[in-house]
Amino acid sequence: MTDFIFPPGLVLILGAFILPFVSGQIKSALTLLLPLISLGLVQSVPDGVSLSIPFMHFQLELLDGSNLSRLFATIFALMAFAGGLFALNQKSTMEMSSAFAYAGSAIGVAFAGDLITMFIYWELMAVGSSLVIWSAMTDASYKSSMRYILMHLLGGVILMVGVVGHVVDTGSIEFSAMELGSFATWMMLVGFLINAGAPPFSSWLPDAYPEASWSGTVFLSAFTTKTAVFVLLKGFPGAEILIWVGLYMIMYGIIYALLENDMRRILAYSIINQVGFMVVGAGIGTEMAINGAAAHAFTHIIYKALLLMSAGSVMYMTGGKRKCTDLGGLFQSMPITAMAGIIGALAISSFPWTSGFVSKSMTTQAAADMGLGFTWFWMMAASAGVFLHAGIKFPWFVFFQKDSGLRPKDPPWNMKAAMILFAFLCIAIGVYPDPLYAMLPFPTEYAPYTYAHVMEMLQILLFSGLAFFLTLPLMKRTLTITLDTDWFFRKLGVSVARAGTVLIGLLLATVHRVRDKAIGWAIGTAFTHHGPKGALAKSAPAGLMVMWTIILLLVYLVIYLFV
Amino acid sequence: MTIEPNRITPPTKPEDMHWLVRPKTIRKLWIGGIALLAVIVAMGSFAHPHVYFGIEGTFGFFAWYGLVACVAMVVGAKLLGLILKRGDNYYD
Numbered sequence: 001m002t003d004f005i006f007p008p009g010l011v012l013i014l015g016a017f018i019l020p021f022v023s024g025q026i027k028s029a030l031t032l033l034l035p036l037i038s039l040g041l042v043q044s045v046p047d048g049v050s051l052s053i054p055f056m057h058f059q060l061e062l063l064d065g066s067n068l069s070r071l072f073a074t075i076f077a078l079m080a081f082a083g084g085l086f087a088l089n090q091k092s093t094m095e096m097s098s099a100f101a102y103a104g105s106a107i108g109v110a111f112a113g114d115l116i117t118m119f120i121y122w123e124l125m126a127v128g129s130s131l132v133i134w135s136a137m138t139d140a141s142y143k144s145s146m147r148y149i150l151m152h153l154l155g156g157v158i159l160m161v162g163v164v165g166h167v168v169d170t171g172s173i174e175f176s177a178m179e180l181g182s183f184a185t186w187m188m189l190v191g192f193l194i195n196a197g198a199p200p201f202s203s204w205l206p207d208a209y210p211e212a213s214w215s216g217t218v219f220l221s222a223f224t225t226k227t228a229v230f231v232l233l234k235g236f237p238g239a240e241i242l243i244w245v246g247l248y249m250i251m252y253g254i255i256y257a258l259l260e261n262d263m264r265r266i267l268a269y270s271i272i273n274q275v276g277f278m279v280v281g282a283g284i285g286t287e288m289a290i291n292g293a294a295a296h297a298f299t300h301i302i303y304k305a306l307l308l309m310s311a312g313s314v315m316y317m318t319g320g321k322r323k324c325t326d327l328g329g330l331f332q333s334m335p336i337t338a339m340a341g342i343i344g345a346l347a348i349s350s351f352p353w354t355s356g357f358v359s360k361s362m363t364t365q366a367a368a369d370m371g372l373g374f375t376w377f378w379m380m381a382a383s384a385g386v387f388l389h390a391g392i393k394f395p396w397f398v399f400f401q402k403d404s405g406l407r408p409k410d411p412p413w414n415m416k417a418a419m420i421l422f423a424f425l426c427i428a429i430g431v432y433p434d435p436l437y438a439m440l441p442f443p444t445e446y447a448p449y450t451y452a453h454v455m456e457m458l459q460i461l462l463f464s465g466l467a468f469f470l471t472l473p474l475m476k477r478t479l480t481i482t483l484d485t486d487w488f489f490r491k492l493g494v495s496v497a498r499a500g501t502v503l504i505g506l507l508l509a510t511v512h513r514v515r516d517k518a519i520g521w522a523i524g525t526a527f528t529h530h531g532p533k534g535a536l537a538k539s540a541p542a543g544l545m546v547m548w549t550i551i552l553l554l555v556y557l558v559i560y561l562f563v
Numbered sequence: 564m565t566i567e568p569n570r571i572t573p574p575t576k577p578e579d580m581h582w583l584v585r586p587k588t589i590r591k592l593w594i595g596g597i598a599l600l601a602v603i604v605a606m607g608s609f610a611h612p613h614v615y616f617g618i619e620g621t622f623g624f625f626a627w628y629g630l631v632a633c634v635a636m637v638v639g640a641k642l643l644g645l646i647l648k649r650g651d652n653y654y655d
Contacts, residue, residue, distance in 0.1 A: 258640040259648065319567045323651075329573070332581045368615045376616065380625075381632035388633050403584070408568035452612035458603050459625035466600060467633030474641050481654075483647040490654055 005050055007062055008041035008073060009111065009121070012080060012104030016097040016128075028088055031096060035081035038107065042073040049113050058173050064113025068294060068441040072110040072230045075298045076103055079222040079305060086309050086418035087215035089316075095135035099219040102128030106223040110230055114173040115163045118231065122159065122195075126152040129224055132216045133208050141211040147486070148208035151194065151201060159191025180239045189236055196228035196279060197272045198245050202252060203486035205272060210264035210322065214312035217264055221308050222301045225271055229278045229297050233441075238285025243375060246283055249276030250382045257389035258475065259482045262322050263398050264311050267304065270348065270390040274300050277379065281363040284370060287442040292362030294441055299355035299429060303347035306422040307394065310341035313415055314398060317408035324477040329403035334410045338399040340419035347426040349391030350383060352457055355429035358436070358448045361457070365446070383457075384464035391461070392468045397477060600626070 015034040019027060051063035080103035087096060105128055108121035126149065133145035165184025167173055178185050197205045209220045232242065253273025260266045274296070281293025314321065314330060314337060321327055331338040343354070350356035360383070367376040410416060429436050437444050468475075530537045577585045604626050614620035619628075 254636055255640045255643060258637060259644045261651065317566050317568055329584070331583075333569075371615065373616045380628065381636075384629040384632045385636050388636065400584070403573035403580075405571050405573045406568050407571055408566070450612075452610035455603070455607040455610045456612065456619075456625045459607050459623070460629035462596075462600055462603055463626045463629035464633040466596070467630050467637070471634060471637040474637055478648070479651050480644075480648040481651045482644065483649060483653075 005044055008038040009104040009107035011038040012100045016101035019097045020093050031084040035077050039077035042077055060117050061113025062117055063111050069110045071294055071439045073107045075301050076106045079301050082418045082422055083219045086218055086415050088414045089412055090215045092135045095132055095216050098128045098131035102223055106227050109227045115175045116173050118175050119163055123156050132219055133212045136213040144208045144211045148204055151204040155191050155194030158187050162187030162191055177237055178235050192228050192231050195224050196275055197225055199248055200485045202272050203484035206265050206268040209268045210262055214315040218305050218308045218312055221304045225275045226297045232282040233290055233293055237290055242279050242283030246276045246279030247378050254385035254389050256482055261324050261477050263324055264322055266394055267307050277360055277363055284366050286366050288362055289366035291440040291442050291444050292366055295359035299359040302422050302425050303344045306340055306344035309419050310337050313337045313411040316411055324397035327398050327404055328401040331399040333407040336410045336416050340423050341395045343423040343426050345391045345395050349387040352454045353430045355426045357430055358433035361448050362446055384460050387461045387464045388468055
């Protein structure tokens with residue numbers, strides 16, 4: 001054990017409980033300072049286990065450092081800082097506190113050396129993120145946060161089954177690369193994939209994230225799916241099934257985003273698309289692929305947050321407008337927001353000289369190196385599709401297209417500052433990727449900027465741009481949503497439950513009617529015989545009794561005499 | 564929490580519009596864009612990439628592949644939308 005290091009994630013989690021008790025300048029200062037302290041601590045975490053505590057007869061490894069974990073923890077802390085800066089005008093303290101607890105837990109997962117620690121932080125993330133959605137305090141956000149937490153609790157239970165099973169199987173709580181084979185490891189994989197937004201449960205993400213506040217969605221975009229990528233890279237590198245899951249996610253994100261009208265839901269679908277690339281990288285599992293997926297997660301958090309800050313600024317300055325059908329022409333009055341959106345859009349499309357280009361291309365390179373032709377052609381087509389659905393569609397429909405007549409100004413200084421910081425990083429990493437490459441899990445000699453490679457990407461992107469404007473009439477925005485697998489429980493399940501209620505009601509009514517009839521008959525019969533006028537209930541006069549006695553005695557006499 | 568923006572009636576006469584969205588500028592952007600596409604394809608033919616699968620080394624592969632892939636995705640999405648699109652208050 002080396003010198004004691006305070007867990008960087010705990011700084012944010014504990015900070016989350018201080019924020020509600022301070023206000024004004026102190027609150028703003030803490031919002032910016034806590035992530036920076038955490039970021040500094042992350043850099044000081046050494047390789048290997050540096051903090052562990054006993055728990056039952058296990059040893060929990062709270063801090064287990066590696067290049068991979070420091071890379072993810074660094075971007076999580078950086079994200080908490082920029083998100084905090086962007087959200088300084090957010091009135092809801094609950095949102096900021098929840099977001100910090102959420103970010104801190106994500107850092108906790110990144111440094112977890114054992115499965116129990118990982119699981120505890122994993123579940124804390126589910127609570128924190130649900131509260132972030134809830135903080136929007138709208139009816140829609142409440143409902144979708146409930147669906148969100150149900151899905152994540154389900155994922156948590158499945159993961160728990162896997163963890164317990166694995167500990168029983170192996171006798172160890174060690175969190176390291178595992179072989180997919182036993183029931184327990186499959187359960188863990190499913191639990192991880194639910195958080196990654198993998199099919200068939202992808203819908204929780206585009207359902208919930210756009211319902212958070214203008215600042216909440218920025219936080220949400222970063223942590224849950226990327227910790228899922230982290231645990232896949234750490235736990236299941238080279239699991240082939242991940243390639244297929246990832247390829248599906250890539251195309252799902254594009255197709256659904258193309259159909260979508262809500263600007264933040266477009267970006268939510270594109271998270272699934274991007275995470276798909278990383279999941280493919282985890283599935284390929286070579287050093288180049290792991291590097292590519294990790295670098296992609298790092299750059300993706302920055303440009304996706306930038307895109308959502310741009311969208312959040314539009315919402316903030318337009319009284320909450322989110323639909324493409326209500327927006328358009330905003331570049332004229334909010335140039336900085338539009339510029340931020342465009343830089344984010346170029347980066348997500350992996351345009352040369354942006355951060356997306358130097359990261360995503362490592363994963364496609366890994367596929368080519370391994371001779372995975374189908375995967376490579378699929379990812380190349382999808383790279384064109386990313387430019388189509390996020391790279392052009394988002395800025396075009398929000399900032400250009402028809403003039404909506406809206407003339408919102410650029411947002412307050414702190415929101416602009418957060419956008420400028422992340423826009424700067426998108427370009428800086430793209431132009432000078434060496435510092436990022438130095439942080440990657442494996443040493444790399446990868447050179448993204450070869451003439452051939454730049455030409456390939458420019459051709460693909462510019463021609464998909466041409467395709468966008470040629471097919472623009474097909475993409476006319478409509479006031480619609482697109483059905484997803486959640487239809488089965490949001491519509492079919494509800495209908496089945498309602499129909500069941502009606503059926504059971506009918507059945508019970510029949511039973512009641514039959515019962516009432518039976519009881520009625522019994523009472524009626526009893527009434528006939530025993531009622532006031534019933535033969536068996538008549539009060540007989542004494543004379544009648546005497547007469548009947550005499551008759552009986554007579555009959556007896558006759559029988560006695562003659563028989 | 565959020566701010567109501569100014570709202571104007573969108574200008575209809577080209578001279579009242581922002582210079583970037585005037586029909587004249589848009590026509591120039593189209594011409595410039597198509598010229599740029601031609602230049603990029605021409606420049607691409609001088610590249611000597613490491614060819615892994617064969618077809619990606621042929622002339623203009625990435626240009627037509629990008630275009631065809633995108634049109635296919637848009638049309639595919641449109642067809643899927645015919646089945647899966649609903650009004651945006653469907654679940655309310």
